[in-house]
Amino acid sequence: MTAVAQTTALASSRRGARPLAGTGTLVRLALRRDRLMLPIWVVVIGAMVVSGVGSLQTLYDTAAKRAQLAESMSANSSLRSLYGPVFDDSIGGLVAWRFATFAAVLAAVMSLIIVVRHTREEEETGRQELISSAMVGRRAPLTAALLTAVIANTAVALLITAGLSGQGVSGALALGLAVGGTGVLFATTAAIVAQLTESARTAKGMTAGVLGLAFVLRAAGDASTVDGSSVLTWLSPIGWAENVRAFGGERWWVILLIAAAGGVQGVIAYTLAGRRDVGMSFLPTRPGPTEGKLTTAGGLAWRLQRGTLLGWAGGFLLAGIVFGGMASGAADMVGDNEQATEIFRRMGGQSALTDAFLAAMVGMFGLIAALYAVGSVLRMHGEETSQRAEPVLANAVGRTAWAAGHLAVAFGGTVLVMLLAGAGLALGHGGDLPAITGAALSQVPAVWTLAGVALLLYGAVPRAAAAGWAVAGLCLALGWVGPALDLPRAVLDLSPFGHLPKLPGPRMDWPPVLLLTALAVALVAAGLAAFRRRDLQT
Secondary structure (H helix, E strand, C coil), X not given: CCHHHHHHHHHHHHCCCCCCCCHHHHHHHHHHHCCCXXXXXXXXXXXXXXXXXXXXXXXXXXXXXXXXXXXXXXXXXXXXXXXXCCCCCCHHHHHHHHHHHHHHHHHHHHHHHHHHHHXXXXXXXXXXXXXXXXXXXXXXXXXXXXXXXXXHHHHHHHHHHHHHHXXXXXXXXXXXXXXXXHHHHHHHXXXXXXXXXXXXXXXXXXXXXXXXHHHHHHHHHHHHCCCCCCHHHHCCHHHHHHHCCCCCCCCXXXXXXXXXXXHHHHHHHHHHHCCCCCCCCCECCCCCCCCCCCCXXXXXXHHHHHHHHHHXXXXXXXXXXXXXXXXXXXXXXXXXXXXXXXXXXXXXCCCCHHHHHHHHHHHHHHHHHHHHHHHHHXXXXXXXXXXXXXXXXXXXXXXXXXXXXXXXXXXXXXXHHHHHHHHHHHXXXXXXXXXXXXXXXXXXXXXXXXXXXXXXHHHHCHHHCCHHHHHHHHHHHHHHHHHHHCCCHHHHCCCHHHHCCCCCCCCCCHHHHHHHHHHHHHHHHHHHHHHHHCCCCC
16 A cells, blocks of 8 residues: 555544545536536437427327337337337327437446546546545545436436426426436446446446446347336346336336435445545456566557457447347338338438348447547547556657557457447348448448547647547437437538448448548547647646
């Protein structure tokens, strides 16, 4: 234990009667640090749900059309696995069916980022030792992080409730609480994981893995039943949010179940936090070899990022197989409903419906791959702020060579994960492997463009590097819900993905692919030039 950590532990023991001292100050600090990120998350999640009202009212303007939609969607197991069953065919019920699951997932992602950022990341960078040496209680940092997550999720719940109250106050409140409650539940999950690992990156990855498992369990459970009563659905917190049944005969006791689970996890997190030293964890990092074998900057970058890349690659392959198996039933998913067919065609082009479904899935994988690429590029920012980059660059390693190693993993990794996603889709669908993998690879230039934006922000304005996540999140939101909401073409074109050809389809449109590739190259060149000119952060 370091001298500072020993002093911190001694000071904490003396303040045993005040374990939460300084919590209010830390909450204000967290809100100030996240004053840009939190409003963006809250508005995106809330607006995504609320804006569905107008779109659904336009597409399904009669009770007969809504009843037909509910019947056709609930009857298809593939679509239930994506969105869950329809519990009510009112506008509010259809909004809950279409957006509740994904809003709950986004709230969970927001919460895990908040909690890990203000707990494990603070300890990893050494800032927590400095803060804890003052009059700060032992459990104040964890409490402040959780309160920040609660504030953000409360804002989401209020926005959803207010925006949907015209469809029924009871249903709007139930949906808001379901989404916000799920976010708080995963905040406590992240709080537990933050006690287990020494790395903020690993903590985020592990919590995201739990979230992914919850989504898969819910999807498998909903595919097997039409009323959300499967055991697998009830094993998933995402399934709990769905089974609140907003606008469909609300089950308020499920809200209490979510709250109880969050409370239990919170107690576990507080117990673990009280039994370890600042900077330590219950799953310590495995020590490396006595003599290092890395001889290049590229080898170091691969060693740091290989676990993340392999995890993404395996996940994309498995997800591709699952969604590829749904492609054959794409026509059955929408039946004779022209509006639903048009949504899929807007997502996937004007080709045959099966190809349109595959193109929509390819586009979804591209949007998600952008998160990998941005995170991989911003790993350099983490290495710099944690002062691990400076000793490397102090030796015979140039800045360009050091950055090139990380960029090779980010850009080459994007090709790998998209290639495996395409291969998975082809295997699951039993279709044309070259055509589907080619379609997946056509998304790469757009992903590279967003990675280039992240690099330019990191190189030119390192304090704003996190804005790369906001750009990727905006593109994800546009691509995810934009077609369903029938947003104007000019809005959809704000995302580089809006300019790509819809493949597999009748033809390949090369100019936008080549232009986006050239733009990505220009962004990388500008980012590297800016990085070479500035001082390292201290």
